[in-house]
Amino acid sequence: MNRILCRTTLLVVALCFLSTTASLGSADFVVWPAYNVMFDADTNKIYFLAGVYVQNLTTSDLRDLTLRVAPPEGFTVTPPPGEIHEAMRRAEGFSEEIVDGSYAMKQRFLGGAQATTMFYELHFTGRPSVVEFPGVEIEYRVGEEIKKYQAFAEAHDLAQYSRFSGNISNYIRRYAGFGLNLNPKKQAPLDWAFSALDYRFSGTNPMGIIEVEGTPDSAGSFRMQAGFPGDFREILVRWMPRKRGRKDPVTQELAAKELKKSIQALGDFAVAPESLTWSEETLARVPAVVANGRWMDKKKARLGSGPFRMYLLNDPRSQRDLVIYYGAQARGIGPENADRPAPEKEAELMKELESFIATLRL
Numbered sequence: 001m002n003r004i005l006c007r008t009t010l011l012v013v014a015l016c017f018l019s020t021t022a023s024l025g026s027a028d029f030v031v032w033p034a035y036n037v038m039f040d041a042d043t044n045k046i047y048f049l050a051g052v053y054v055q056n057l058t059t060s061d062l063r064d065l066t067l068r069v070a071p072p073e074g075f076t077v078t079p080p081p082g083e084i085h086e087a088m089r090r091a092e093g094f095s096e097e098i099v100d101g102s103y104a105m106k107q108r109f110l111g112g113a114q115a116t117t118m119f120y121e122l123h124f125t126g127r128p129s130v131v132e133f134p135g136v137e138i139e140y141r142v143g144e145e146i147k148k149y150q151a152f153a154e155a156h157d158l159a160q161y162s163r164f165s166g167n168i169s170n171y172i173r174r175y176a177g178f179g180l181n182l183n184p185k186k187q188a189p190l191d192w193a194f195s196a197l198d199y200r201f202s203g204t205n206p207m208g209i210i211e212v213e214g215t216p217d218s219a220g221s222f223r224m225q226a227g228f229p230g231d232f233r234e235i236l237v238r239w240m241p242r243k244r245g246r247k248d249p250v251t252q253e254l255a256a257k258e259l260k261k262s263i264q265a266l267g268d269f270a271v272a273p274e275s276l277t278w279s280e281e282t283l284a285r286v287p288a289v290v291a292n293g294r295w296m297d298k299k300k301a302r303l304g305s306g307p308f309r310m311y312l313l314n315d316p317r318s319q320r321d322l323v324i325y326y327g328a329q330a331r332g333i334g335p336e337n338a339d340r341p342a343p344e345k346e347a348e349l350m351k352e353l354e355s356f357i358a359t360l361r362l
Contacts, residue, residue: 030055031136031151034196035122037161037211039168041189046161048122048209049080049193052136055115062110062140067118070102070134074126077103080119083228087333088117110140127162130155156209168192168224176237177216177318179361182224187352190226190233197223197236198267216318217241223265229303230332231345233353236262236325242314250321252278255289255312262310262325268298272305281311283324284360288313295327297338304331304338307346309354315362324360326353 035048052069056062071077079096093108103120110116118136135151164171169181183189196206197213214220221238238261255278263269276293291310297303308327315322328349330342 028056028058029138029149029151030057032207033133033136033151033154034206035133035156035209036193036195037209038191038193039171041168041183041191044167046164047124050118050120050122051206052118053115054118054136054138056110056112059112060142061112062142063108064106065108065110065116065138065140066104066106067116068099068102068104068137068139069118069120071122072124072128072131072133074128074131075122075124077101078121078123079103080121084119087228089334124158124162127159129159129162130157154208158209161209172212172222175212175215176220176222176239178315178322179359180237180356181359182235182356184355184359187355192224192226195223195225197221197265214239221265229329230337230342231349232306232329233349234266234327234329235353235356236265236323238262238265238323239315239320240323241318241320244319246319249287250289250312250314252289254321255291255310258312258321258323259291259310259325262323263295266295269295270298271308272296283311283313283357284362286313286316286362301335301338303329303333304340306330307350309350311357317362322362324357326350326357328353 032053034051034053036051038047038049039045040047050069052067054067069077077098079098085094085096091107091109094106096103096105098104103118105118107116132153132155135153137151138149140147140149164174166174167183169179169183172182173179182192194211196210212220212222216239219238219240221236223237224235226233238258259271263271272294276291279290279292281288281290288311290312291308293308294305295308296305306327306329308325310323310325313322313324314320328346330345330349331337331340
């Protein structure tokens with residue numbers, strides 16, 4: 001089974017939560033559980049990658065922390081692939097295990113106002129509907145005193161996922177209203193994950209079930225990712241209904257505005273100005289304005305940069321403007337990799353992504 005996870009879980013969930021609203025917390029902790037919908041490419045079965053962000057709201061240094069969570073009834077919990085912890089650069093003393101059917105993560109230290117993120121996979125059988133997700137239990141030491149904290153449970157309606165039959169492309173067709181084949185038969189299958197838009201763009205912290213936002217008849221979006229830094233692919237699609245009767249063509253001026261929004265939706269990134277070029281092409285038999293360039297990570301010595309391409313077109317059938325952004329990261333993560341060019345790998349990933357986008361059917 002090909003286990004490929006999302007960078008939002010690795011970076012946005014872990015690094016980009018600043019607000020303390022709409023959380024499951026107390027005076028000592030704030031907790032944001034997010035469950036990214038994932039598709040197993042081998043079986044087309046949906047499962048969830050949980051990313052639970054936990055912030056110490058006190059000024060005290062916490063030590064010998066154990067974070068535990070039990071799976072919902074009828075679910076099994078498994079650790080995430082080890083690469084996720086490599087990307088997170090876990091401190092010495094980190095460990096994880098499954099104990100009596102629950103996931104447990106240990107770390108030695110969490111300073112005042114600092115945060116950590118626990119990751120685990122949730123797999124279900126049958127067709128669950130409304131499911132209660134138990135809250136995280138945290139045991140920790142302050143000085144010589146041992147303390148415990150219990151986050152609130154939360155309920156989610158999973159009927160849409162448990163009753164769905166099909167692959168990721170079928171899912172996009174049903175809930176976004178257009179066709180996009182992300183696992184062509186001639187290519188090695190990828191486990192694609194839905195991922196959240198950056199909280200500063202969406203106006204809310206990622207929390208709950210992460211998948212397609214909106215409907216085909218309203219404004220909407222989805223963000224999908226596959227791979228780890230060094231072998232990473234990302235697709236962001238946004239759509240905006242046009243006013244009735246509006247028939248003006250898309251323009252480079254409008255595309256520039258949508259590119260800015262798309263980059264903002266991805267997090268702490270910017271466009272390298274000298275890299276940006278524009279052209280007019282056709283996608284899905286529809287005229288499109290196209291931007292090519294390189295994205296840059298605003299955080300030094302983290303992800304570096306990589307190539308991107310963005311299409312802006314109007315879907316004449318549904319009368320909505322469609323923004324399709326895709327990009328790649330081939331350098332790896334960290335100071336030893338961020339500034340090391342990888343042009344051949346970048347070209348390989350972008351060629352693969354372009355083959356996916358070429359399958360667009362409106």
